[in-house]
Amino acid sequence: MSTTWHILGAGSLGTLWATRLARAGVPVRLILRDEARLASYQAAKGLTLVEQGVEHTYPVIGETPDCPEPIHRLLVACKAYDAQSAVAQLHARLVPDADLILLQNGLGSQDAVAAQLPQARCIFASSTEGAFRDGDWRVVFAGHGYTWLGDVGHPTPPLWLDDLHAAGIPHAWSTEILTRLWRKLALNCAINPLTVLYQCRNGGLQDHQCEVATLCAELTELLEWCGQPAAAEQLHSEVERVIQATAANYSSMYQDVNNGRRTEISYLLGYACEAAARHQLTLPHLLQVQARLVEHLRAHGLASD
Numbered sequence: 083m084s085t086t087w088h089i090l091g092a093g094s095l096g097t098l099w100a101t102r103l104a105r106a107g108v109p110v111r112l113i114l115r116d117e118a119r120l121a122s123y124q125a126a127k128g129l130t131l132v133e134q135g136v137e138h139t140y141p142v143i144g145e146t147p148d149c150p151e152p153i154h155r156l157l158v159a160c161k162a163y164d165a166q167s168a169v170a171q172l173h174a175r176l177v178p179d180a181d182l183i184l185l186q187n188g189l190g191s192q193d194a195v196a197a198q199l200p201q202a203r204c205i206f207a208s209s210t211e212g213a214f215r216d217g218d219w220r221v222v223f224a225g226h227g228y229t230w231l232g233d234v235g236h237p238t239p240p241l242w243l244d245d246l247h248a249a250g251i252p253h254a255w256s257t258e259i260l261t262r263l264w265r266k267l268a269l270n271c272a273i274n275p276l277t278v279l280y281q282c283r284n285g286g287l288q289d290h291q292c293e294v295a296t297l298c299a300e301l302t303e304l305l306e307w308c309g310q311p312a313a314a315e316q317l318h319s320e321v322e323r324v325i326q327a328t329a330a331n332y333s334s335m336y337q338d339v340n341n342g343r344r345t346e347i348s349y350l351l352g353y354a355c356e357a358a359a360r361h362q363l364t365l366p367h368l369l370q371v372q373a374r375l376v377e378h379l380r381a382h383g384l385a386s387d
């Protein structure tokens with residue numbers, strides 16, 4: 083019997099992973115916040131995945147954080163701002179050499195989790211898959227993509243990648259996972275905050291080309307100072323390409339703000355601004371966008387961290 087995958091966070095990505103692993107016969111357990119969420123989940127009789135309009139419900143076993151069973155492998159599928167406290171609840175259950183797979187966007191939450199568990203193996207992931215919830219315990223698989231996984235301390239891939247293969251989760255092991263996460267963070271910083279400030283789709287930034295170019299120049303400088311020259315290469319042209327290719331889409335930050343949800347700003351633009359301060363870099367446009375975004379979030383009654 084292969085090792086059980088404990089999935090922390092039954093939201094969009096957690097459900098996308100849990101259902102595909104369960105479908106492949108891999109043992110999976112969902113860790114829900116508390117008894118009330120567990121009761122709600124049990125009433126729904128499983129997780130529903132909607133793929134190309136066809137839905138299927140998987141009766142994955144649910145449990146609360148205080149279940150006594152030890153955890154050997156944990157997929158952390160919470161938002162970046164919840165990851166550290168959600169993992170902290172499981173300290174007593176995690177075996178010392180547990181593997182954690184961290185799906186969080188941006189940077190900062192991965193190091194915070196790893197610092198709590200010095201003996202565990204923390205694998206960072208960066209995914210281009212897309213999913214959203216269209217109801218409690220229901221997730222729509224909206225965009226096929228790819229997930230890169232890597233361990234900054236150990237270049238050897240774990241054997242359990244076979245489970246991902248069996249589950250049909252497109253993935254690759256990357257020895258440059260930090261470069262990927264930095265690159266994604268920089269693309270996000272150049273596009274998402276401006277779509278919130280200008281209340282537009284990604285394509286709307288074609289009317290703000292100068293501002294985008296200035297931000298890209300500052301982000302390129304930041305990446306180089308942070309020892310990430312590969313993540314800085316041709317950043318501006320890729321940002322322009324993404325704006326064009328996703329012109330009709332609303333960015334994830336735009337969607338969060340418009341739905342009154344907390345954003346992951348501290349792990350994206352906030353992380354970039356803190357890194358700039360650490361290196362005593364003067365990046366006025368980046369700082370100004372952050373200040374405008376914080377003001378915008380506060381004006382909409384949303385958390386600005």
Ligand code: NAP
Pocket residue numbers: 090091092093094095096113114115119159160161162164167168185186187209210211212213214215346
């Ligand atoms: P999500 O739909 O909001 O799901 C997060 C889940 O975490 C929620 O179900 C929430 O529970 C749960 N949670 C939070 N704290 C918990 C705790 N202490 N114990 C148990 N469960 C807890 O988020 P998501 O969209 O899947 O995003 C997860 C991460 O993946 C983010 O960093 C995001 O940026 C990244 N990402 C997402 C996508 C995507 O397409 N969705 C793509 C790429 C990357 P409740 O349901 O009880 O609130």
